[in-house]
Amino acid sequence: MITIKNLSASIEGKKILNGLNLEVKAGEIHAIMGPNGSGKSTLASVLAGREDYEVESGEVLFNGKDLLEMSPEERAREGLFLAFQYPVEIPGVSNANFLKSAVNEIRKHHQMPELDSKDFLKLMKEKMQLVELDKSLTTRAVNEGFSGGEKKRNEIFQMAMLNPILAILDETDSGLDIDALRIVANGVNKLKAENKAFIVITHYQRLLDYIVPDVVHVLNKGRIVKTGTKELALELEEKGYDWLKTESTSV
Amino acid sequence: MSEDQQIIDKVTSEEYKYGFTSDIETETAPPGLNEDIIRFISEKKNEPQFLLEYRLKAYRHWLTLTEPEWPNVNYKKVDFDKIIYYAAPKQKPTLNSLDELDPELKATFDKLGISLDEQKRLAGVAVDAVIDSVSVKTTFRESLKELGIIFCSFSEAVHEHPELIKKYLGSVVPYTDNFYAALNAAVFSDGSFCYIPKGVRCPMELSTYFRINTAGTGQFERTLIVADEGSQVSYLEGCTAPMRDENQLHAAVVEIISMKDANVKYSTVQNWYPGDKNGKGGVYNFVTKRGVCEGSNSKISWTQVETGSAVTWKYPSVILKGDHSIGEFYSVAVTKNHQQADTGTKMVHIGRNTKSTIVSKGISAGFSQNSYRGLVRIGSKATNARNFSQCDSLLLGDQCGAHTFPYLEVNNQSAKVEHEATTSKIGEDQIFYCNQRGLSTEDAVSMIVNGYCKEVFNQLPMEFAVEAQKLLAITLEGSVG
Numbered sequence: 001m002i003t004i005k006n007l008s009a010s011i012e013g014k015k016i017l018n019g020l021n022l023e024v025k026a027g028e029i030h031a032i033m034g035p036n037g038s039g040k041s042t043l044a045s046v047l048a049g050r051e052d053y054e055v056e057s058g059e060v061l062f063n064g065k066d067l068l069e070m071s072p073e074e075r076a077r078e079g080l081f082l083a084f085q086y087p088v089e090i091p092g093v094s095n096a097n098f099l100k101s102a103v104n105e106i107r108k109h110h111q112m113p114e115l116d117s118k119d120f121l122k123l124m125k126e127k128m129q130l131v132e133l134d135k136s137l138t139t140r141a142v143n144e145g146f147s148g149g150e151k152k153r154n155e156i157f158q159m160a161m162l163n164p165i166l167a168i169l170d171e172t173d174s175g176l177d178i179d180a181l182r183i184v185a186n187g188v189n190k191l192k193a194e195n196k197a198f199i200v201i202t203h204y205q206r207l208l209d210y211i212v213p214d215v216v217h218v219l220n221k222g223r224i225v226k227t228g229t230k231e232l233a234l235e236l237e238e239k240g241y242d243w244l245k246t247e248s249t250s251v
Numbered sequence: 252m253s254e255d256q257q258i259i260d261k262v263t264s265e266e267y268k269y270g271f272t273s274d275i276e277t278e279t280a281p282p283g284l285n286e287d288i289i290r291f292i293s294e295k296k297n298e299p300q301f302l303l304e305y306r307l308k309a310y311r312h313w314l315t316l317t318e319p320e321w322p323n324v325n326y327k328k329v330d331f332d333k334i335i336y337y338a339a340p341k342q343k344p345t346l347n348s349l350d351e352l353d354p355e356l357k358a359t360f361d362k363l364g365i366s367l368d369e370q371k372r373l374a375g376v377a378v379d380a381v382i383d384s385v386s387v388k389t390t391f392r393e394s395l396k397e398l399g400i401i402f403c404s405f406s407e408a409v410h411e412h413p414e415l416i417k418k419y420l421g422s423v424v425p426y427t428d429n430f431y432a433a434l435n436a437a438v439f440s441d442g443s444f445c446y447i448p449k450g451v452r453c454p455m456e457l458s459t460y461f462r463i464n465t466a467g468t469g470q471f472e473r474t475l476i477v478a479d480e481g482s483q484v485s486y487l488e489g490c491t492a493p494m495r496d497e498n499q500l501h502a503a504v505v506e507i508i509s510m511k512d513a514n515v516k517y518s519t520v521q522n523w524y525p526g527d528k529n530g531k532g533g534v535y536n537f538v539t540k541r542g543v544c545e546g547s548n549s550k551i552s553w554t555q556v557e558t559g560s561a562v563t564w565k566y567p568s569v570i571l572k573g574d575h576s577i578g579e580f581y582s583v584a585v586t587k588n589h590q591q592a593d594t595g596t597k598m599v600h601i602g603r604n605t606k607s608t609i610v611s612k613g614i615s616a617g618f619s620q621n622s623y624r625g626l627v628r629i630g631s632k633a634t635n636a637r638n639f640s641q642c643d644s645l646l647l648g649d650q651c652g653a654h655t656f657p658y659l660e661v662n663n664q665s666a667k668v669e670h671e672a673t674t675s676k677i678g679e680d681q682i683f684y685c686n687q688r689g690l691s692t693e694d695a696v697s698m699i700v701n702g703y704c705k706e707v708f709n710q711l712p713m714e715f716a717v718e719a720q721k722l723l724a725i726t727l728e729g730s731v732g
Contacts, residue, residue: 051679052679072686076689082687084684088678088684090698105688141702
C-alpha cells in the first residue's frame, strides 16, 4: 500500500524526519507511537502534502505511484485520508455541502458518475450511524462550534464518507473521553477491510485497546527505532519512552 | 460536485464577460455641462416645467460644491467637461411591443442574460432595462397595473404620474445632499419608478438592469420607489458596462419611501467594469442610496454584492422615522487588483423602538483597498433604539488593505448599540484541510469565501444569490496563489 524509504523532511530549516523507513501493506493496521517532538505529526503532514514541510530526501510509493510528486488534493483523490489532530473550522459551509463536493471530486477522479442529492443523503445517513453522529452536525458549518469530541467524530465520519484506501489518524484519541474513544474506534474497526490500511498515530496505548494494531512502531528523532507487536505498546505504557531514547542513541 | 461548484467551474476561466460593446445607433449630447445641456436633456424628454426648474436649481447648487475628499480612495479626478451627459439609443420613444425594439438592443440584453420577452422570461421577475441614459423596455407593466402597481421608466412616470414625482422626487435625497446627488439631480436621464398601492404585496420581483454602452458617457439614473401603507415589494438592481480604457462615471440616486407597515427589500448585484489588472479604466461608482421608513412598523432592507467598479463610494442608508421601524444593511464588497471601495451605510434612528442591523463582509485581494464606513445615529427621541453592527474583513494576500470606520452618535440613554468587527486572512489551514478532502485550492477558496458571505447571500432572492456566487468566483479567480 505505502512504502516509505529513507524519508527526511524539515520545517523552517529544522530537520524533523531523519531517514524514516516504513512499509504498510493492505489490510494492516500500523500504530506509530513516540514521545512529543519525535516527528509523528510531521510524518502525517508530509504524507498528506502540507506545504510548510520540505522533503529533503527519500521516496514514498503509494499504491505504486510516487506520492511526493502529487499535490495534496491528488493524494486525497488517490485514496489517502488524514484525520486531523486539530480539525479546521470552515464557517458558513455546511458539513453536508463540503462532503458532497469532496465525495464527488474523488468520484470524478475515478471516472465514476457524481452522486445526486438523493444518493448522497442516503450514503450520509448510512455513514452517520457508523460513528453515531448527531444529524444536526451535518447541517451545521464544518467543525464550527463543535466540541472536541464532535470534531474527532466528524473526522471519522468524513473518512467513512470518502472511503480512502489508506487512512492516517493523527492523535485522533487526544481529548476524547472514553465513550467517544469507543465510538471512534468502532468506526475504524467497521471500516477495516482487506484492501485498506490504517496508520494510527497515538501518544497513548489506550486507543490500541480498541483498535488492535498488527504492527507497532516507535518513532524517535525522526526515525523508527523499534518495531514490534501490540505487546510493544504495553511495554511502552509501562516503561515510558526514556529507555528507547538511550537505546537508540547507543545504536 | 455541488451546484455551487458547477457554477464556479463554469465561470472560473472567464474574465469580465460583460465587456463587449454593442453597435447601437445613439443620439448624444455634446460633452460638457452647462444650463443649455440641461435644457437640452429636459427638452429631449419633453419634461414639465417643474422638473426643468428642479434640474436648474440643482445645477446651480452643484456649481457651489466641491468633490468630497474624505473617502479612503485615490483616483484621477473626473473632468466634468469631457463627459457626455445624455446618450440614448435612437428609436421610437415608446414601444408598444417587443417587435418594435431595435434587434441589436434586444440582442445586447439577451447576451447579458436579460430577456425582455415576457414569454421567455423566468416567471416572477419584471424588468426595466436601462441603456445609457434611457429606459428601453419595461416588462410585465400591464399585469402589474391590474394590481394598481406602477412600474415604469422614470421618464414615463414624469408624464403619467407627475403628481407622484413632484411629491417624492428629492424628498429622501435632496439635491443639496452631496456633490454627486446634486449632479445627478441636474442631469439624471432615466431610471425606474415604482409605486405599490396600499395593502398590495407585489407578486413578482421588480428589477432594473443598467447598462452603460456609449463611450465617454456618464450614467446618471434615478430610481424612486414608493411603498404605500401595508404594501410589500422586493426590488433588484443589476449593472454591467463594456471594458474601456478610460474611466466612466456612474452617479445614481435611489430613493425609497416606506409608509406605515410597508416592507421594501432592495438588492443590488453591482458588476460595473472594474478596470484591467493594472488599474486602467473602470467605472467610478459614486452613488447615493437612501430610504426613509416614514410610518410605524415600516421596514427597508438593503442587500448589496459589490464586485465591480474601479472606485466605489456608496452608503445605502435608512432613516428610521416611524416608531418600531426596521432598517437593514447586508453587504459583500469584493475588491481585487487596484480596485478601491469605500462603502457602508447610515442608520439614523429617529422614532421610538427602532431597530437596525448591519452586516458587512469585505473581501480584499491583489493591491485593492476595501473600507467599511458606517454611521449609526440615535436621536434624542429614539427611546429603546437598537443597533447591531458586524463588520468582517477577509484578506487574500498581503498587498491589499481592509479598513473599518464606524461612527456612533448616541443621544438617547436607553439605546443599545453593538458593534463587532473582525479581520482575518484566509487560512492556509482551511485551504489545506479542503485539499486533503480532494478539493482544489481554487474550489477551496470559493467555498471558504462563499461560506464567509453566506449571511449576506441568504438575504438575496434565489436567482440573485446564484449570480452573486458566480460573480464572486470570477472575481476571485487567481487571487490566491
